[in-house]
Amino acid sequence: MVQAKASRGLKICCGVIVVLVIVAIVFTILALTLFKPKNPEITVYPQGLENIGLGSGGVLNASTINSTVAMVVTVNNRNYGTFKFKNATGFINYRGDVVARVPIQQSVVPARGKFNISTVADFMVERLIMNATFWADVLSGSVNFSSDATLHGKVTMFKVLKIHASALSRCDLSIFIRTRNIQSICKTRIKL
Template identity: 80%
Template sequence: MVKTKACPHLKICCGVTTILIFTVAVVFIVLAFTLFKPKNPEITVHPQGLENIGFGLTVLNASTINSTVEMVVTVNNRNYGSFNFKNATGFINYRGDVVASVPIQQSSIPPRGEFNISTVADFTVERLIMNTTFWADVLSGSVNFSADATLHGKVTMFNVFKFHASAHTSCDISIFVQIRNIQSICKTKIRL
């Protein structure tokens, strides 16, 4: 039986390759948990034309009154991946009642940048004014709403890696009647 000796160059080559693969794996793991870790985007709601909205105490026929408020939703994507989402609908609530729907058309939010989504909120005014606390809130100077929307789509990183994702956004919106101003605070959670 003849024993062959392993070439020392082969051992060195295998050792260097193993160290290189291990180093690259550690770098990818560190990047995945730090730099590429999904960050929740910052969202701000900007209604348009609030200066034209008035709150009068007389209504002729509340069952036929609807109001459309144009709005721009600004999304600040702090991630290194783009987010392509499908058509969705958001809902605006007043004290537990859905009072408006907000259609959101499919689009793509670029990585590391701001993106504006133009949409409208279709309010059913009857639901607002029939709520017993609505006029008290108007007279007090502020009307508070909450809004919810869930977007389903895909995250694409470096045009190579694609992941299914959903982003759920909830906002607290306050309309200050006398100065006709709005304040919104939104929180978003991303799920991969």
């Protein structure tokens, strides 16, 4: 009888261990595949570029440049967790010099969804137009900028698991003067 109870206890213990091992394997596989953090896709859309005019001789008129440019930043979150980030500031650079600041209001990017962030870029026009290469770029037909932003916050999965994370974004922006079109190529990575 004692031997039967011990055998039954051993079977239960082995069964529990097998179930725990299977659950651990399933969670590990999900964490390495389905729930593995994916970098979000970010696209920047400056608004109001149609207001930039060309002066006499095809040269951009400094008086027509607004000191603020409205922007819409689209974030495509490809992850299964929501990302709630704090207020941040992005920077727009022209040939290594910071020429604009972009305030980013805190918000929540939904899991597996797209989210638009409306903001403005506050340009330091004097710094931009005093750069010796700016006018040469304007005359060539395109002006290239880069932008950097870091968003600090938390990723929440299944409303239970919360992890501190940062989204680091770098965009290369090309403004084509004559057509007033813009091309943005952004690279973003998540740091947990």
